Amino acid sequence: MHMRSENPPLCGRDHLSYRSYYFPVKNVCDGDLCEQYNSIDIAKQKSIAADLDKTPAEVSKRLEDIRTRYAF
Known part of the structure; x- marks a missing residue:
C-alpha cells in the first residue's frame, strides 16, 4: 500500500487494476x-x-x- 502511494506507475494506470486485469488479486505481495x-x-x-x-x-x-x- 505504501509503495503504491509513494511510487506511482510509469504508465499512469492504477497498480491494482493493472495487476488484476485478467484475474482478481487480493492479499498478494507484488514482488515487482x-x-x-x-x-x-x-x-x-x-x-x-x-x-x-x-x-x-x-x-x-526484510525485503532481501x-x-x-x-525466489529460489
Whole structure:
C-alpha cells in the first residue's frame, strides 16, 4: 500500500487494476513493486519505514530476506 502511494506507475494506470486485469488479486505481495523500494529516493524510503515503525535498513533487509527465501 505504501509503495503504491509513494511510487506511482510509469504508465499512469492504477497498480491494482493493472495487476488484476485478467484475474482478481487480493492479499498478494507484488514482488515487482517491493523491488522498487531500494531504487526510490531516501526521503520516500524514510517515510515508508516510519509508517511501518522501522528503519529503512530494516525494511531493505526484510525485503532481501523475502526475496532469498521465496525466489529460489
